[in-house]
Amino acid sequence: MADLKTATPSSSTSYWREWRQRLAFWIGALLVGLTALAFAWLADAAFASFRCLLEWAPWSPLLITPFGFALLAWLTQRWFENAKGSGIPQVIAALEMPSRRLRARLLSLPVAAARMSLTLGALLVGGSVGREGPTVHIGAAVLYAFGRRLGLHGRRTIAGLILAGGAAGIAAAFNTPLAGVVFAIEELSRTFEQRFSGLVLTAVLIGGVVTLGLMGHYAYFGEIGGRMPTGWGWSVVPACAALGGLLGGFYAKLVLPTDHGILGRVCGLRSRYPVRFAALCGFTLAILGLVSGNHVFGTGYEETRALLGAQPVTDPSFLLWKFLANVVSYLSGIPGGLFSPSLSIGAAFAPLLSLIPDVDPQACALLGMGAYLAGVTRSPLTASVIVLELTHSPDLAIPMLATTLMATAISGWISPVSLYHALARQIIDKLHASGRESNDGTVTQIQLNEKP
Known part of the structure; x- marks a missing residue:
């Protein structure tokens, strides 16, 4: 009985600690x-x-x-x-x-x-x-x-x-x-x-x-319902994967900091003159906007909706202009995400690849969205599920997974390191380096194993 009494407060404390964690x-x-x-x-x-x-x-x-x-x-x-x-x-x-x-x-x-x-x-x-x-x-x-x-x-x-x-x-x-x-x-x-x-x-x-x-229960880009490819239409899967993987890997190669070649010199200019470099990126984006008819600004949501229409009407050159717009926006060093602009680039595959016989333009746009997003992020399952959920297109699950898996592999040939994880490693290294420097320039040891 004594043991039971002494155990009760501990059990009660553990119970409330567990519920506090759940509520948090x-x-x-x-x-x-x-x-x-x-x-x-x-x-x-x-x-x-x-x-x-x-x-x-x-x-x-x-x-x-x-x-x-x-x-x-x-x-x-x-x-x-x-x-x-x-x-x-x-x-x-x-x-x-x-x-x-x-x-x-x-x-x-x-x-x-x-x-x-x-x-x-x-x-x-x-x-x-x-x-x-x-x-x-x-x-x-x-x-x-x-x-x-x-x-x-x-x-x-x-x-x-x-x-x-x-x-x-x-x-x-x-x-x-x-x-x-x-x-x-x-x-x-x-x-x-x-x-x-x-x-x-x-x-x-x-x-x-x-x-x-x-x-409410709505699809981000509306109900699309692209059709499963048939016959020659299946050739759009490797085509989207190749284009998405190549462009996604090339994007990662362009935006990851490096010390080598022309990109190394560009990164050096950005490090030495960050504000002026950002202004130059902004001016470049403005020029791209004028050339594209003001279609490359922002998230690309409206352009993606247009490309997902039954008959895509967006100029095929949008793919190039939006890709460059994403590159200069990220290189500028300003805060901002990649997901929506990447989806708009992938959707722009449709005007190019829908010329393949027996290809549904909407399915081509959806597969392109998944392929390019997977090529950039190296997360094929996430890219697949995001596109399928955004458009309520479960019928395309099998070709979508095949496309994103191939695009991820192809992207790895262009840029061997994952974009997000390479950037995360640089952030960690920079924080560790800055944390070891005291205000007077001397070095102090960070307690890396302190209590979280």
């Missing part, structure tokens, strides 16, 4: 979903404002885009360096980071707020960026901060918070709960030691359900 994940995921919805609404409003300015003054990007890029680069470089880029590498780096202090620098709420604000600024001046990658970073930061505020600790628990927050962000951003789960397993959890737990899964689903509850 569930309520935090709800906050992530609401934040993602607010961010989506603000992003649409920001780019709509840019569109209105374009209608009033078609030449305005020549002024506001270079100036806007320069301002955003200066703010990012000066105050919010951990908000640079898409945000997904920061989440991967945080999952790998053993030091609590360094992890907090990546996932602080001020950094998340800065990423949201600066991404909105990028869309306001016409940047060819998306909001989905930043939403992953913001979601991870929100759930991490909420869990820490409730006193959660331990490496496995903290990693679970980051993983669930990032995945809930992608689920809410696209209104694709299943894609959020797959993204967490395939992309984020490559560096996560424990199995994908039911608690993390529930949190991801809550993030997606928030969007479903407030926005």
Whole structure:
């Protein structure tokens, strides 16, 4: 009896600790979903404002885009360096980071707020960026901060918070709960030691359900319903895979920092003159916009919708202009994601490849979207599920998986390292280097194995 009495308080403490952890994940995921919805609404409003300015003054990007890029680069470089880029590498780096202090620098709420604000600024001046990658970073930061505020600790628990927050962000951003789960397993959890737990899964689903509850059950690009290829139509699968893998790998090769060749000199100029380099990127984007009829600015959502129509009407040259727009926008160093602009590039395969006999143009666009996204991210399952969920096209599951798997392999021949994980490694190395330097220039040892 004495043993039972002494065990009861411990059991009660363990019970409430378990429920506190559950509530942290569930309520935090709800906050992530609401934040993602607010961010989506603000992003649409920001780019709509840019569109209105374009209608009033078609030449305005020549002024506001270079100036806007320069301002955003200066703010990012000066105050919010951990908000640079898409945000997904920061989440991967945080999952790998053993030091609590360094992890907090990546996932602080001020950094998340800065990423949201600066991404909105990028869309306001016409940047060819998306909001989905930043939403992953913001979601991870929100759930991490909420869990820490409730006193959660331990490496496995903290990693679970980051993983669930990032995945809930992608689920809410696209209104694709299943894609959020797959993204967490395939992309984020490559560096996560424990199995994908039911608690993390529930949190991801809550993030997606928030969007479903407030926005309804809708497809991001509408009901497309592309037809399964038949006969010669199956040749579009290797064609899309080859084009998506080659372009995706080439994109990764162009944007990853290097010390060699022409790209090394470009990276050197960006490091020495980040603000002026960003202004030059903004001016280049403005020129591309004028050449393309102002179709390369922003996320590419409207252009993707047009390309997914029964009879695509977008100029085939859009593929080239949008690809270059994505490259210069990312090289500028401003915050912004890759997902939506990448989907628009993949959809632009349709005007080129729909000339193949027995090919449905809509199916060609969908397979192109999956192929290019897989080529860029090296995440074939995530790319497949995102496209299928965004368009409610389950009939294309088999050709989609075949396309994305081949595109991922082809991309690896062009750029041997994964884009997100290579960028995450650079972030970790840079944080470790800066963390070892004290204010007076002496070197101090970081406690890498401190309590998470």
